[in-house]
Amino acid sequence: MSKDRLWAVAVLAPSVILIGIFVYYFIGRTVYVSLTDWGNDPAQALALDPIIRWVGLQNYSELFSGFLQGRFRQELVNTLFFTVFFILGCLGLGLGLALILDRNPRGEGLWRTIFLFPMSLSFIVTGTIWRWMLQPQGGVNQAPTLLGAPPSTFAWLSSNDSVLKFDWNTLPLITASVVGVVLLFLAVGAAREGNRVRTLVAAVCAALLIGWAVFVGPNVKLLAAPELHGFNLAMIGIIIAAVWQMSGYTMALYLAGLRGIPEELREAAKVDGARDAQMYRFVIFPLLSPITLSAMIILGHISLKIFDLVYAMAGPDNIAASVPALNMYLTSFRQNQFALGAAIGTILLILVAFVIVPYLANQFRGEEGHP
């Protein structure tokens, strides 16, 4: 080995070893713990030499179909809605602000600082401020009285009402139908491109799934009794606070992207007779799509593992507005159910992987393309 290579290895080795232990070993350890019964018996949970037994996927089946774990299921639903609305909100508001700033208004630097400023706060601070503002009898609800109107009575963080409710028992049915329909679209797309193998595989899978959804799905019951979950109105306040915090960041991303578009392209579009709206629609937005993707990845993993904002705003014991990360903490460190907590952690890891892995794959492929 050359001296340079040796140096490279020597310098990199410590961090590789440390990451190996403190990231990957501990991920493996958590997954292992999630397959045991550590903590189910209080006498063993904190004992000096706990007896830990292997129970396979029991903790996972408990979480998804156990009688006591309704809270976790509501949290999964909350996370889904939170992620969708949070990403849409940040992208929409961020793009809007960036477009306005791109027109070089007066005091642009000042505005940029103002919009970016919330990001410098931690979620726990943001949460505390917004909790004050969204008090049922104060803050935002008192705002109409400034105009002489009666105060609003919306229960921002304490509402128990939800919309878009569905029965948890129908989850397998919904999942199978959605995936089946997506596969069907893929099959149609592949057929148009003339890729026969792909068409066939996608079509067969779609047929199987939809067939299952029609004939078997309706009879599958995860729980003995129906259990309704939906988008809880108490989450609205948390989504607003999160969007407030992170939309400045998407604004900065988009602004950088907009500034990176060469003036020649815009001029060329104008020469071709494009109106403003057309220029955005056909020239600028397509060029911004990589930025949208990376913003979605970053916002997506923030929203999946969000903890502190919810802890500060809704409190740890408010099921209506809770998230899996919060439940993981409470299960592990208050109930001492380490295995169950590890299972929730593993599910979170899998959810984050859904977001990150395609992105990483995309990145590596890109790098290979340009050696």
Next chain:
Amino acid sequence: MSKSPFKKALLIAAALATTTSALAAGKLEIFSWWAGDEGPALEALVKLYKEKYPSVTVDNATVSGGAGTNAKAVLKTRMLGGTPPDSFQAHAGQELIGTWVVAGRMEDLSSLFKSEGWTKAFPADVVKLISSKGGIWSVPVNVHRSNVMWYNPAKLKAWGVTVPKTWPEFINTCATLKKKGVAAPLVVGENWTQQHLWENVMIGTLGAQGWENLWAGKTKFTDPKVVGAFTTFGKVMDCANKDASGLSWQQASDRIISGQSAFNIMGDWAAGYYTTTKKLAPGQGFGWATAPGTSKTFVMLADSFGLPKGAKNRAEAINWLKLLGSKQGQDAFNPLKGSIAARTDSDLSKYNTYSKSAATDWKNSKIVGSMAHGAVAPESFMSAFGAVIDQFVATRNSAGAAAAAQALATRAGIGQ
């Protein structure tokens, strides 16, 4: 010449080593969550300890956070890491027993109780609560009462209602008040205050003995009586405000003063809040009664200290425990903390009006432990039970909630 600085350094090092070892002989680390308002009470105890044992350095390892939410997590890390504090705070009863005693991590204090004569100084019901498996596991420092109903005397007079004595009577009073335009006759706050209310409805309906049977495993949660009590709890919750989960217990207490609600069920730390923070006179600015159906019962919770196995400074820790259990120690601590002494022989002249009435009841009532504050249920039950209450408040399904509670109890090993 060149060696002399080295020699000097050696001498200094040796001198340092002897002084630190001398210090190490007298060191004590106390772990608690008494920061903020409760800090001065702890300081008073530490001061007393220093007067008695001047050579001991006391390390006050306080982790702030209400009800020990943060401290308990730090404690777990330290215990599992093999560096337990010399003595740590825990709610007396199952919260300590169900977490640390069952795991075999605590020392039995029975002999200390015998040598100090504490089995007679503390009420028998209390000694029963802090005992299990033939051992006594912690020294209670103070006692709080949780079955108190607070009200605003002037407002009750204006509305023309009296304090209800039983839960059915409470529901009637609630209907009367609603007719008079009080939207929420009862005020509740965030989840744990609802659990607090739940246990008061349970004890008021099942009676003190019924409550004890529940935790001894003699009565199941699915018993028709318990399911019926859940239904009563649902009716009581119908009297309550809708924005509960956003309110702290202080904000809920404020609504009694403002007259927005008529009643609040809260522990007697509310008395401290009303008198100290709100500057109200006991009996005039605010009134109190035992929670409906619990007149001859004292639902207690207590802070206590235990001795973990492997404590570095065991002898100093035992001296600390002796001080905590002594009459002098308890009377130094409790007037400042706003609680009463667990001992029955405390000097009542040091306490305020409310505390005097509570101390009298402490001697004359049947004492049972609180679930919401860790006396009768282990952590694993308490923490998960919050979800059951939340679910029940949303669905009002008594049988379902009772079944869920029973499943939790089985998992937590209650009654085994």
